[in-house]
Amino acid sequence: MQQDQLQSLLAVLADGEYHSGSELGELLGVSRAAVWKHLQKLSELGIELDSSRGRGYCLPGGLELLSESKIAACMSANAALLSLEVLPLVDSTNTRLMSRAEQLPSGVVCIAEQQSAGRGRRGRAWVSPFARNLYFSMLWRFDGGAAELEGLSLAVGVCIAEALESLGVVGVSLKWPNDVLADGKKLAGILLEMSGDPAGACHLVIGVGINVDMAAAQALDIDQPWVDVASLARAQGLAPISRNVLCARVLSNLCDLLSEYPEYGFARWRERWMARAAHLNKPVRLTTASQQIQGVLVGVDVSGALKLATDAGEQLVYGGEVSLRSES
Missing domain, CATH: 2.30.30.100 (SH3 type barrels.)
Structure with a gap:
């Protein structure tokens, strides 16, 4: 299935209502037999589909898809110049940006509904079920080389924590050097990769993965305790938190961070990290x-x-x- 057809199909089914095969075929410009093949492929993405004779097909409970326009509408004015790319499926958002780092301008963001080869720290795979979490990477240019980047991964953690807190989530902590926790369980991870001159002009790719609404069956390959935003929101009496809004909040915070980091470094962020430090004095x-x-x-x-x-x-x-x- 072409990615544009996948996006069109999911955009219709995302409302959680039933849609007939003929309606879907007309939308995609294909036969009903081809529609059936397309729908079968959704199961390969881990998407649960319900079918009913006489009613058609639906995604039970609906699905919030990521949208460039919705994310952009929720970002701060400072982040408005970021260039957003939202894709249904990539190998890795970090890999996609790193492979083109020399050609792309600073401020390009790649966001994916799913990664087929998502990566965490120390070469670990990052579990990436379709349309359940957030997976995105931002490319930024620095002129002072690696010396300008000391402590940056910790400050990125603060950006994620503060974005969640701005939406009402409490109890977020930061584990040195790259993890975001809640209830002592992993909520988000950060992967920084650099290319270019370590002592001069270089490109940094900041990869972020946040567990948002992941079923236990989708996380069988995760080898450590984990938690997601949806379960935290339910436990804390909050309304469901939109992936689009959360993505926009984090990107806005990151844009502010990266714009000032060469001048101020981690010193401006140290106390904010310490206030959320996991295992402090333990x-x-x-x-x-x-x-x-x-x-x-x-x-x-x-x-x-x-x-x-x-x-x-x-x-x-x-x-x-x-x-x-x-x-x-």
Whole structure:
């Protein structure tokens, strides 16, 4: 199925109402037999479809699809210059932007309903069911190289947390260096990738994945405790939170962050990260490729380095292939 046909089909079925095969065939400009083949392919995306003789086909409960116009309408004035691309399916939003980083302008955003090869930190796959979560990446140009990017992944976490808080969600915490948690479970992840001159002009791609409304059956491959925005909203007595609105809030926050980061760096964001720090003043175990360190997490410094109080004194740990676990 072509992506434009997929978008057209889903746009009709997203209302949760029944639509006849002839109506769908007329919309797509294909025969009813071809409609049936298209509908069968929806199951490959993990989309539940209900059929009823005499009534047609529907998506039970409907489906909120992502929309460039809806996201743009909810973004801040500062973020209005971002260039948005919303696609039904990509291999990876980060990969799509990284492969074209030299040709694209700063501020391009790729948003997908589903990723076939989504990636998290340390080479892990990012589970990406169709139209249930948020998967997007933003490309930004920096002229000062990697030195301008110290602590940036932590500040991105603050942007996500503050976007959720602006929609009423409470209890969001940040786990060094790249995870957003709620109730001690993973809610969102961040993946930063850079190309270009490490000491000069470079392109940074910021990838964000947020669990929004994911069924347990869709998350069987996730190897750690997780939570989604929908379950938090229900538990906290909030109205359902729109993916389009949440995406717009995060993108607006990111645009503000990236615009000022070369001038102010992480120092302006440190206290906001500390106020949401997971495991603060608690024992943790930190594992790198070459060693394990046990200590009490006492915070981060102005560069974003983790501060651990250990038996050998305070140690600073910088980013990289690092795993942090609670020891309490």
